[in-house]
Amino acid sequence: MVEARIVRELTALLGPERVVGDPHDLIVYECDGLTLERATPGVVVLPETAEEVARIVKIAHREQLPFVARGAGTGLSGGCLDLGGGIIISMARMDRILEVDFDSRLAMVEPGLVNLWLTNAVSKHGFLYAPDPSSQSACTIGGNVAENSGGPHTLKYGTTTNHVLGLEVVLPDGEIVWLGGRVQDRPGYDLTGVFVGSEGTFGIATKVVVRLLPAPEAVLTMLGVFETMDDAGNTVSQIIREGIVPAALEIMDQLTTQAVEDYIHAGYPRDAGAVLLVELDGPRAGMALQADRITRICRENHAREVRIAKDDEERQKLWKGRKSAFGAYGRITPNFYVMDGVVPRTRLPEILRQIEEIGARHGLRIANVFHAGDGNLHPMVLYDGRIPEQTSRALQCGEEILRACVDLGGALTGEHGIGVEKQNFMPMMFSPADLAAMERLKQVFSPDNLCNPGKIFPNPSHHGETTQRMPGIPGGAWI
């Protein structure tokens, strides 16, 4: 609970319509896309300027109240939960595009801007914003900065951190500073680089300078249909070995393609062991030859069918299927738990076998849809939370899958972040000295530890679930 006098002060600053304190209204802010974890915030405020954010943070700092910024709430690791009963600072009203400079290939935007809106705004000029998390029609640029979000096209274009040039941030004591800016290679430590992906624990970004890229002259999307997952995986390895770096390489297993077909009819075969979605982009010259090379590689790996989307409509449909996987699972299972592990690309066949074993051992089905090009898996543990023990078994599956990823030289998370969800798994990857170095870094930005506390670092008192209330089907979640 936030004391009434503080709520009054915030209300005086912002007006009653931009302060949310009614317990009923706060339910919306209890969780993000990871509905297993919930916490009721003390109060929610909706600033409209960096100065307002700074004043709110100064109040929090003065009162030693924890605070956390929130974008669209599409995160998948509980990163924007208010664990301390403090202040949630919603960036929803700071959603403007402030500047677009095509000569410099950059834009300056507010953090609450929805990712896809930026591309929509610049596409008529032939440009785009490359990071495209599957939630891009809802998630915000500020949230992407906090999580260093990826997306299917990171194989070629990298993640958010490769596209952020500078940030105006409100530090945890309320001071407004610029990190980086419009120009590259500013001398000094790469504060922009460490801020991106710090999961909202270093401060609150209030302006973001991002790179824009020219839209590719041509885009070509292909679907390879395989009897087995191994064949699809080997195809990916061979494409990379032959020196081709497509814009995206995505694999879905049979459980996924069937669910997707029932849901949105994307045109995937129902009886295939795996489908591989390949996207090429770039100059039109030579694209057909590239497609021929990929077709040949698919055939060499026993593809039953290789299909090239003949128009934009078919292309959109193939992608819609991929990006709707999350929603589709909701139709075949009461609950699911999505992981975000990463393995070196060449270990994909091995990790998939291990995931199957783990699922079988716990008597749960696990669906797989993943960014095969960069080894980023999204195993989906399907379970029924109404059956006793199933939730804890699903969580156990998740932990075992992540341990297997780490043992194969991989990582706990490729794009979803650690948040509260995986904080206690951090020692799988990092020694106490490694974590101490991260803690030292955090202390520089946030010495009072008020800025999104309780995340990332191991917390012995947190056991899997923060909540007692069971979630329904997460309708608005993407991967």
Place this chain on the structure above:
Amino acid sequence: MDDRLVQEAEQILGAAHLLAGADAAPYAVDGMVPRAVAFPESVEEVAALLGVAHRLGAAVIPWGAGTRQDLGRPPKRADLILGLRRLNRVLEHEPGDLTASVQAGIALGALQEALGARGQWLALDPPRGHQATLGGLAATNVAGPRRFRYGTLRDMVIGIRVVGADGTVTKGGGKVVKNVTGYDMNKLYVGSLGTLAVIVELNVRLHPVPAVRAAVAGTFRSPDEAWGATRAILHSPLQPVSLVLMGEPTEHGGVRGSAAGGAPAGIGSGPVAEDAGPWVLLVGIEGFPEVVAGQRQPLHDLCLRAGARSLTALEGEELVAAESAMGTLWDLPSAPCWARCRLSTVPARVPKLCEVAAGLGAEHGLRARVASFIGNGITHVLLMTDAGGTVGEDRVIAAAEGLKAWAAGEQAAYVMEAAPVALRRRVDPWEAPRGDFRLMAGLKAAFDPEGILNPGRFIGGL
């Protein structure tokens, strides 16, 4: 020898890999001869040496190939040079993963050779960078023209192992290209000039060696015209890998005899070479043959429309020669006094910067040469004077400070990358610290509280 630093270092390494006394003289940093030069061969030895230095309060200068030791302010102290050349192995290279793990002391040229044997490369091409070590390149985050397509080491380092100021070994990141597990410690250390920790291992993402490399070289009468071509390319869906503008800015429109000017040998020998301008725009393209072939003509056309006086298609040895000609800006100048400054602006301001450099050159009696990675707005200005001694220094300093002042007014970034030590002792090579400096000072205090790592060399005296 009664120096405890030398004694304890010898206990760790043995005498064979330690220099002291007069033998250490070749490793003088900005005229300061270190008490000891150590060449450890393992991470454990690096850790032990740093532990000793930390206990004794000895200042440590990490040293790769020594190619960039003139970057930054002269150190406050230089007791122990930590030479990393024996940590020079490729630890892992899995072509199917497009990643490699290497020790920090490996030279870029040696690494490219090892990777190239399996069809891959680290997409980094710093001019004259073959001898430079990966650790040194990461500490300085220097890059070459192809950063336009591939970025810098900042974008390529996916995992890192460092030895902290107290000798503690820690790691960040991992071995996979996509990883948000914990804070991005790679970004903390890359570009930190060895002031926070000593980098000992790096995991990097790789790219396939392009099947074909080529370039279109256009000559222009002025930086403005060359910018016109650049702008058209930046607005197009063409995908060049590099955009380099080279020339010698002079006060009156920039037309100086092209032999003495910036047009390197081998460029501008096309059909209209005779009245070609002195500004060369080198546009790199690479990839599969059909992709390169398909982009050549559109690039050609864009340059012509922007006013190119001559156009040459380069490949093979001609391309290497053109790139090498650009690289001369990074060679030790024969002029008695000089400085090489690097400025970052938005690309559209590069012509203005050339004009400012010309004006400062005329005002202070200097020659200026420019190589700009114009697509990124990274411009290198080499200032040279035939005057020696303090007169020459005065002139170069006046022009360099003029560039710094202009940069400050433009929100541009500035650093004097290289200059003779006598000159650097008289001027701050870094731009003035900005609002974020309190965080930088905080990082230095948190990671090197005793101030033993490259003390005083970085921006603001960090």
